Amino acid sequence: MLPELGEDQLRELFQTMLVMRRFEEALITLAGEFDVGHFHVYIGQEATGAPALGLLEDGDFGFTTHRNHGHLLARGVDPARMMAEILGRETGTNQGKGGTLHLSSLEHGFPVTSAATGGCIPLATGAAFGFSKLGNRRVSVCLMGDGSLEEGAWHESVNIAALEKLPIIYLCENNSLEALGQRANEYPSSSMAASPLTGLAAVFGMPAVAIDGFDAGEVHDTMNIAIARARAGDGPTFIEARTVRWPGSRPLWPQLLTGELDLTIAWDETALPDEHVEWHRSQDGILRFTRELIEAGNLTPEQALEIDAGVKAQMKEAVQFALDSPYPPPEAALDHVYA
Amino acid sequence: MPKRLYAEALVGALRRALETDDRVHLMGQYFLGLTEHRELMVELREDYVERVYYPPIAEVGYVGAAIGAAMAGLRPIVDIATASFIFQAFPQVVNEAANVHYMSGGQTSVPMVFHFNQGIRGGGAAQHSHSPQAMLWNTPGLEIMAPSTPADVKGLVATAVQSNNPTAWVDHVRLFDTIGEVPDPDYAIPFGVADIKRSGTDVTIVASSFMVVRSLAAAETLAKQGIDVEVVDLRTLTPLDEDAVFTSVAKTGRLVVVDECHRRCGVAAEIAALVAENALGDLTAPIKRVTALDVPIPFSPPLEEFVEPTEAKIVEAVSEIAG
Numbered sequence: 001m002l003p004e005l006g007e008d009q010l011r012e013l014f015q016t017m018l019v020m021r022r023f024e025e026a027l028i029t030l031a032g033e034f035d036v037g038h039f040h041v042y043i044g045q046e047a048t049g050a051p052a053l054g055l056l057e058d059g060d061f062g063f064t065t066h067r068n069h070g071h072l073l074a075r076g077v078d079p080a081r082m083m084a085e086i087l088g089r090e091t092g093t094n095q096g097k098g099g100t101l102h103l104s105s106l107e108h109g110f111p112v113t114s115a116a117t118g119g120c121i122p123l124a125t126g127a128a129f130g131f132s133k134l135g136n137r138r139v140s141v142c143l144m145g146d147g148s149l150e151e152g153a154w155h156e157s158v159n160i161a162a163l164e165k166l167p168i169i170y171l172c173e174n175n176s177l178e179a180l181g182q183r184a185n186e187y188p189s190s191s192m193a194a195s196p197l198t199g200l201a202a203v204f205g206m207p208a209v210a211i212d213g214f215d216a217g218e219v220h221d222t223m224n225i226a227i228a229r230a231r232a233g234d235g236p237t238f239i240e241a242r243t244v245r246w247p248g249s250r251p252l253w254p255q256l257l258t259g260e261l262d263l264t265i266a267w268d269e270t271a272l273p274d275e276h277v278e279w280h281r282s283q284d285g286i287l288r289f290t291r292e293l294i295e296a297g298n299l300t301p302e303q304a305l306e307i308d309a310g311v312k313a314q315m316k317e318a319v320q321f322a323l324d325s326p327y328p329p330p331e332a333a334l335d336h337v338y339a
Numbered sequence: 340m341p342k343r344l345y346a347e348a349l350v351g352a353l354r355r356a357l358e359t360d361d362r363v364h365l366m367g368q369y370f371l372g373l374t375e376h377r378e379l380m381v382e383l384r385e386d387y388v389e390r391v392y393y394p395p396i397a398e399v400g401y402v403g404a405a406i407g408a409a410m411a412g413l414r415p416i417v418d419i420a421t422a423s424f425i426f427q428a429f430p431q432v433v434n435e436a437a438n439v440h441y442m443s444g445g446q447t448s449v450p451m452v453f454h455f456n457q458g459i460r461g462g463g464a465a466q467h468s469h470s471p472q473a474m475l476w477n478t479p480g481l482e483i484m485a486p487s488t489p490a491d492v493k494g495l496v497a498t499a500v501q502s503n504n505p506t507a508w509v510d511h512v513r514l515f516d517t518i519g520e521v522p523d524p525d526y527a528i529p530f531g532v533a534d535i536k537r538s539g540t541d542v543t544i545v546a547s548s549f550m551v552v553r554s555l556a557a558a559e560t561l562a563k564q565g566i567d568v569e570v571v572d573l574r575t576l577t578p579l580d581e582d583a584v585f586t587s588v589a590k591t592g593r594l595v596v597v598d599e600c601h602r603r604c605g606v607a608a609e610i611a612a613l614v615a616e617n618a619l620g621d622l623t624a625p626i627k628r629v630t631a632l633d634v635p636i637p638f639s640p641p642l643e644e645f646v647e648p649t650e651a652k653i654v655e656a657v658s659e660i661a662g
Contacts, residue, residue, distance in 0.1 A: 126407020
């Protein structure tokens with residue numbers, strides 16, 4: 001379903017999702033030509049991140065993970081500076097100190113990104129503790145993967161959040177429904193016996209819901225309620241947004257196994273490729289959102305392609321900016337150890 | 340100048356921090372451990388009910404929460420109680436707090452203090468006697484203070500609370516009973532400035548925290564034997580006042596490093612390496628280290644005494660090289 005938003009906002013959301021997708025596609029292509037090291041992409045989760053983070057206000061914090069690119073783009077971080085960071089350039093968001101794993105932009109509400117599984121959970125909880133004590137009505141969003149629920153830090157932190165009624169939303173993006181782990185299809189996550197995952201939060205007495213992470217409308221509505229609850233001082237919410245792992249994320253290094261996103265599939269069944277049919281037909285959240293927008297008369301195929309062309313051009317510029325940017329001088333390694 | 344117990348000076352420093360900066364919150368409430376002095380904390384906790392947090396038994400959770408709260412605008416002083424418990428919080432202290440400013444490219448700071456009581460307290464056995472400062476010293480991004488007197492704890496806490504870096508406050512329950520002069524007015528002791536606690540000409544002892552107290556006692560014994568010891572109190576490990584160490588070694592030509600960490604890669608090892616690397620020409624005798632032995636700390640009193648850096652061992656080490 002579509003989020004309850006005006007037409008302009010819906011189109012902005014569409015554009016944001018495309019930025020998230022085209023950025024990762026550009027990165028995967030770039031990685032074929034340059035050694036950018038190991039990285040993780042957000043493809044397949046755009047319909048969760050874009051509507052969820054679009055609801056945040058200035059000053060709200062998000063603490064994300066190794067799979068952070070989409071989250072930062074959803075809050076408007078410059079793709080050129082992100083691409084430069086991923087290439088280790090001086091112009092990068094973190095001046096080359098972080099790379100893909102630690103993309104941060106304080107002015108966009110990402111103070112730091114921990115790539116240690118579960119590392120973000122105490123930090124996000126603590127930021128909510130700080131906001132609560134300062135009484136500034138800000139909220140903290142913990143953008144965690146299902147794997148982080150396996151960490152003890154989850155249990156310790158969610159207990160504190162519940163006891164103190166902290167203004168936090170634990171948005172758990174479960175992309176393991178077709179898990180890589182040994183227990184694939186036996187449990188809802190790769191290596192976690194708890195089922196459903198929401199039980200791990202519900203037992204602490206907070207709202208804990210599982211939603212369809214491919215459904216932008218359901219994500220928007222659920223997040224809206226959770227954020228209002230947090231701002232009102234009523235405490236935390238746990239949301240499990242269920243997606244499946246994008247086929248291209250199954251290899252150790254991401255590959256464009258489903259090809260670059262072809263928007264025409266959304267309105268032309270004959271454009272459906274032979275491979276990964278299920279992905280294109282029902283799982284790709286961007287195609288689903290595009291279909292819904294067109295059906296509701298909020299967007300025409302022509303407008304969709306026009307927005308997409310603009311986004312593609314922007315990503316081309318972002319890649320060029322990154323490639324043209326210098327590396328930091330080696331001695332810059334000594335900066336920023338202490339504030 | 341009024342004399343105060345170290346424990347009183349510690350609580351007084353916390354009170355001034357809470358009084359002078361609304362962003363300061365205490366997370367964890369012991370600070371004085373289970374010593375008899377813990378009663379000194381009661382009034383402070385009652386006076387600042389809204390700013391003293393009683394966490395669950397969850398070190399990675401509440402210490403990590405303090406780090407996040409610091410990013411959100413508080414200046415938490417988190418009490419980890421017995422130093423050994425910091426290992427439960429290491430993922431957040433070492434892999435998050437220490438790295439935040441650096442890996443964000445200088446965007447984000449973590450202005451907070453981690454307090455813990457380190458060292459051999461008597462009967463603590465292997466899991467309540469750790470001195471983790473060497474492990475923390477191996478972590479760029481953390482500042483480390485290790486006061487040894489009531490006056491120093493007051494001045495160093497004032498600096499730590501206003502620092503924009505995560506600061507480990509290495510404390511010791513055996514300091515709480517010590518007494519010293521403490522000036523009444525507010526003052527801050529800058530980090531990275533060592534203090535000569537005893538001036539001498541024959542042998543330099545470098546120490547920090549409770550080992551300064553023990554070294555000063557040893558120095559009195561040695562004075563009676565005609566050996567004039569200079570005791571350099573580092574006060575902070577990061578930043579480190581290297582010049583104070585070199586200056587003293589240049590004067591005496593002899594160095595004994597006293598430290599409660601285990602010997603291998605301990606604080607004493609680093610001080611010895613620094614002097615060997617930079618001031619070998621000033622030395623007229625080999626460097627000696629007096630440290631905990633490289634075994635877990637045992638429970639039984641004679642075993643514990645055998646392992647720890649005692650006053651007698653300090654006297655012996657100094658005598659060996661005093662020539």
